[in-house]
Amino acid sequence: MWPYSELGIEATADERAIKRAYAIKLKQNRPDENPQGFQRLHEAYQAALQRCHANAPAAPATPAPTAPRPLPPLAPVAARSIEPPVRPSAAVAPPITFDxxxxxxxxxxxxxxxxxxxxxxxxxxxxxxxxxxxxxxxxxxxxxxxxxxxxxxxxxxxxxxxxxxxxxxxxxxxxxxxxxxxxxxxxxxxxLTPGRHGELAGTMGLKGIEQRRRATQALKRLQQPFRWRTVLTQAVWPQHVRSTNETIVRLAGQPPVALPPPVNPRQQEFWLKAASSGPFTRIGAAIIGARIAGALLLGLLLGVGLGAMDMVDAGRFDWASVGAMVAIAGSISTVVLGVIAWSQLTLWQRGFVPLRGMVGWLHLTLVPVLAGSALLVVDASDSPMAGWLLTVPALWLALARVLHGRQVATSLRPWLRLGIFLIYPVASLVASAVQVPVIMGNSLAGAALLAWAIDAWRRLPRRQRALA
Structure with a gap:
């Protein structure tokens, strides 16, 4: 009779015998190996326990014909004992409370x-x-x-x-x-929980003491509350931007996912953009402004220090030292801004801009305009060497366009950049030696126009597809 037949015990078994039989059968019907068998076994176990607790005797196999008294509650089930046993529903099992x-x-x-x-x-x-x-x-x-x-x-x-x-x-x-x-x-x-930063450094593949120190400092920056004054002060130092960005990439992958607490999501967003955004974005311009302000402040402090030293020696404060140091800091900042602007112009020329509107036409005609203006200055003015101030930028931008996407050995790229910088002084020396600055200027401008024409022909199918 089910559930005792499922457990392999007699109907008169007590609670201890039921549990012992269930434990034996459980070894043969583990939930991860035989889930259906385990479900049947568990339901039979619960039903047998319920009947044992209720102290319900097992019904006889056949009804007693001479019994004058009414049939017991389980008599209907016994009267149909010839039929296949029907397994009771799971509702007979006691409810299980589980939080x-x-x-x-x-x-x-x-x-x-x-x-x-x-x-x-x-x-x-x-x-x-x-x-x-x-x-x-x-x-x-x-x-x-x-x-x-x-x-x-x-x-x-x-x-x-x-x-x-x-x-x-x-x-x-x-x-x-x-x-x-x-x-x-x-x-x-x-x-990222406190006390596990050492294990985290090992997970990130950091072995050296200096690498671990930079990663620990970067994690502290990422967990701080976001304040513009604090992050810009930290971003003044380029190594902070690099180390923090490397830490984020090592943790979050590429492309990076949002890091969980205690990392501040605004900190993560700022440092990622600080490493990848250009100078004309909000964060890039703010960082450049902070660095220029830091350079001017440093020049002012050095000037005040030199002026104070002069006051000790000569008895008066030297304000000229303050002005000189601030002027030097301003000049350096101006040169840095010029280099940044020129690098962005080079990147813009190397990229692809659809031939639509004034921006598209300016992108296409910037090199020939510079080269043509250089030819006019070289050939029509009394100082042909002045035209070279336009020839060299035109040649630089033309080479940047034509070499974009080409396979250039990594070892040759620094020499190409150095060669562009040396065009003006070397050509000036050659022109002074042979007394033909006009020919040299025209040659450089012609080289710029030739490189631009090659690049324009190569980009023509792309422009046609963009217009279509």
Whole structure:
């Protein structure tokens, strides 16, 4: 008679015999190996316990014909004993009360030790989760917690949680990409907790003491409250921008994902843009302004120091030293701004701009305009060497355009840049030696026009497709 036949015991077995039989059968019907068999066994176990607690005697195999008294409550079931036994529904089992949120919170706390085997034993010790229906519901609740809260948890323990709830096989989770992103986020959140920065440095592949020190400082910057004055003061030093950006990329990957707390998301956004944005963006312009202000302040402090030293020697404060140092700092800042502007102009010329509007035509005709103006100055003026101030930029931009996208050896690129810088002084010396500055100026302008024409012909199909 079910459930005793399922357990392999007599109908008169007591509670101890029922539990012992269940333990024996459980070894043959483990939930991870035979879930259907385990479900039947668990339901039979619950039904047998319920009947044992109610002290209900087993019904006889056949009804007693001479019994004058009414049939006992189980007589109808016994009267149909010749029919195939009907397994009672799961409703006969006593209700199971289980706080899933408290269980998952305790699981996260248990996983904090980063011992996957111990976590697995702890998960399997909850008898309530031997019910497949309850286990499935708790597993879905776990997925909701992962997608919404992403609590700190190392990779090994996260995989154990997925395996326990049978969410690690194909089709168990619809959005596998999102699950993997949350898995990485939880692992990073676990490493970013206080006291684990040493392990985090090892995970990032940092071996040297100096690398670990820079990464630790970068993590402190990323966890600070965002204030413009603070971040701009830190961004004055280029090495801070580089080290912080490298730390973010090592942690968040490429393209970087949003880092979990305690990292401030505004800090992460600022340092990423500080390393990649150009000088004409909001953050880039703010950093350049902060660096120029820092250079002027440094020049002012040096000037005041020199003036104070002169006052000790001559008895008066030397204001000329202050003006000279500020002027030097301003000149250096102007040169730096010029180099930045020229580099941005070169990048703009190397790129592709559709031939629409004034910007598109300016991008196309900038080199020939500079070269033509240089030819006019060289040939029509009394100082042909002055035209070279337009010839050299025209040749630089033309070569930047024609060499863009070409395979140039890395070892040759510094020499090409150096050669562009040396065009003017070398050509000036040659022209002075042979007394033919006009010929040299025309030759350089012609080389710029030739390079521009080659590049324009190469880009013509792209422009036609853009117009179409």
């Amino acid at each position: 899933a949120d408290a269980f998952l919170h305790e699981a996260v706390a248990c996983a904090d030790a980063n011992e996957p085997g111990r976590l697995r034993q702890w998960l399997e010790s909850h008898e309530a989760l031997w019910s497949l229906s309850l286990k499935t519901r708790v597993g879905q609740r776990w997925l909701a917690v992962v997608f919404q809260a992403a609590p700190p948890m190392p990779d090994g323990c996260f995989d154990e949680m997925l395996a326990f709830f049978r969410l690690d096989h194909a089709g168990a989770v619809r959005d596998q990409l999102m699950l993997q992103q949350q898995r990485k986020r939880m692992h990073l959140s676990w490493h």
